[in-house]
Amino acid sequence: METGNSSTEVNLASTKKMIRYHSLTPLPIGYFWAMVRFDYPRLRNHVFFWIGYVIFKAFLNITSEESVFPGWEKIQVALVVQLSFLVIKVPLVYTCFFLLEQYGHYPSRRWFIALGTAILFIVAALLMSVLNHTFILPVILQYTGSTGSLVSVNSIFYYFFVLFFVCAIACTIHLVRRQNRIQVHSLALEKEKTEAELKYLKAQINPHFLFNTLNNIYSLARKSTPQTADAVLKLSNLMRFMLFETRQATIVLQDELRLIRDYIELERLRYGNRLEVTYEEHLDDPNQRIAPLLLIHFVENAFKHGASESRSDARIKILVTLKNGLLIAQIDNTKTSVPEVASNQMGLENIKRQLELIYPQHQLSVQNSPDEFRVHLTLNLK
Numbered sequence: 001m002e003t004g005n006s007s008t009e010v011n012l013a014s015t016k017k018m019i020r021y022h023s024l025t026p027l028p029i030g031y032f033w034a035m036v037r038f039d040y041p042r043l044r045n046h047v048f049f050w051i052g053y054v055i056f057k058a059f060l061n062i063t064s065e066e067s068v069f070p071g072w073e074k075i076q077v078a079l080v081v082q083l084s085f086l087v088i089k090v091p092l093v094y095t096c097f098f099l100l101e102q103y104g105h106y107p108s109r110r111w112f113i114a115l116g117t118a119i120l121f122i123v124a125a126l127l128m129s130v131l132n133h134t135f136i137l138p139v140i141l142q143y144t145g146s147t148g149s150l151v152s153v154n155s156i157f158y159y160f161f162v163l164f165f166v167c168a169i170a171c172t173i174h175l176v177r178r179q180n181r182i183q184v185h186s187l188a189l190e191k192e193k194t195e196a197e198l199k200y201l202k203a204q205i206n207p208h209f210l211f212n213t214l215n216n217i218y219s220l221a222r223k224s225t226p227q228t229a230d231a232v233l234k235l236s237n238l239m240r241f242m243l244f245e246t247r248q249a250t251i252v253l254q255d256e257l258r259l260i261r262d263y264i265e266l267e268r269l270r271y272g273n274r275l276e277v278t279y280e281e282h283l284d285d286p287n288q289r290i291a292p293l294l295l296i297h298f299v300e301n302a303f304k305h306g307a308s309e310s311r312s313d314a315r316i317k318i319l320v321t322l323k324n325g326l327l328i329a330q331i332d333n334t335k336t337s338v339p340e341v342a343s344n345q346m347g348l349e350n351i352k353r354q355l356e357l358i359y360p361q362h363q364l365s366v367q368n369s370p371d372e373f374r375v376h377l378t379l380n381l382k
Contacts, residue, residue, distance in 0.1 A: 049173070050090070053166060054082045080140055085128060092124045092163060093170045100171065121167075125159035126151060234266045242293070250289040253327070253381075257281055257320060260299050264318075267303050275306075276315045283322040288381050290327065291358045295320070297351045298331045298375045305373055306333030325382030331375045355379075 058078035099116055103109040133150050137143040241259050264277055299318060306316045316333045348366075355362045355377075363378040 049170065050086065053169075054079060054086070057082045077140060081136055084131065084136060084140065088124050088127050088131065089163065089166055092120060093167055095120060096167050096171055097174055100174070121160055121163050122156070124163050125156045128159040128163070129155045234262050234269075237262055238266075249291065251292045252286070253283065253288045253290045253322065254286040256290055256292060256295060257283075260296055260318070263296060263299060271314075274314065276313075278315075278317045280318070281320040283320075284324070285322060288322060288325065288327075290379070290381055291354070294351065294354065294358075294379075295329055295377075297348075298329070298377070301348065302331050302333035302373070302375075305335050322381075325380060327377075327379040327381050329375070329377045329379075333373050335369075335371055335373050 058075065058081070061078045061081065062074060096117060099113045103113050129151050132155075238259065241255070261279065264279055268275070268277060302316050302318070306314050314334050317331070319328075319330045321328045352364065355364060359379050361380055363376075365374075365376040367374040367376075
């Protein structure tokens with residue numbers, strides 16, 4: 001407990017420190033610092049972007065302009081020139097990022113982004129023109145001739161489009177990556193929601209199945225039959241399966257069918273010759289995986305409505321086939337005259353919802369006539 005509290009205090013302290021820092025720091029710088037301080041992979045991607053941009057611009061300069069510098073020195077000079085211009089380009093790009101993050105979500109404030117960005121571009125273009133005339137030309141390029149006016153319309157337009165080029169590329173990458181992060185986050189939330197709903201549905205099914213099985217054993221116990229011990233053993237196997245095997249997202253199909261066979265044998269102990277049960281399975285791949293406890297509910301439902309202590313002509317037929325990953329399960333049973341209760345309908349709706357979440361492309365047909373109940377389920381397990 002003390003470790004958890006101390007950890008919480010540390011997190012709160014670091015959070016307060018970060019908030020206090022941002023309150024004392026210009027917003028675009030605070031945005032960049034948050035990226036550097038808390039997301040090193042993201043920082044690495046930004047560094048790679050700027051390295052690639054500098055190399056690309058230097059290559060354009062080398063191939064499109066004549067230079068008095070020979071060989072390797074020409075490449076060095078081109079790289080230094082582009083690195084010098086980053087003093088203006090980098091703050092401009094991250095200021096644009098800040099404007100997008102802060103105001104891009106509000107349509108009514110887009111005019112503010114457009115106006116602010118235009119002003120920033122003009123100021124940055126002026127600064128680049130000044131930097132070129134006062135540092136790049138005389139110091140790096142060692143140009144001694146006339147450089148013309150410090151600021152001109154042509155130079156402003158030129159640098160304006162240079163800045164627009166780099167900001168357009170950077171902002172496009174930024175927006176695409178942000179959209180990807182949002183999609184990944186949304187998918188993760190949807191997955192967590194689906195898993196939570198499935199756990200809730202399974203938590204409803206498992207006790208329901210267990211209580212019905214216990215009722216069967218109770219009926220045998222009342223009759224004081226020697227089959228009670230065998231029924232308890234089969235019940236322990238069922239409980240072991242439901243407690244441990246069903247924790248996995250998928251299980252081997254043969255294990256699911258083994259559960260069904262054990263359940264059928266348990267029901268046969270109860271009803272004996274009063275119930276005719278036909279079970280067939282034809283599998284081309286017994287190791288194919290399937291979500292657990294999807295088929296057993298339909299079998300349990302067939303026994304609940306198709307078997308009766310007083311009826312001697314009850315019939316249940318179960319056929320399961322698997323071919324090329326396509327599973328077909330057909331369960332037919334005669335019906336008793338006992339009216340259906342609400343819990344039975346809830347159980348069927350529960351399974352339908354699980355099928356929608358796990359196998360959205362499934363096909364389920366339920367035919368409920370006065371004398372017969374038929375379920376036909378098709379699942380693509382691949």
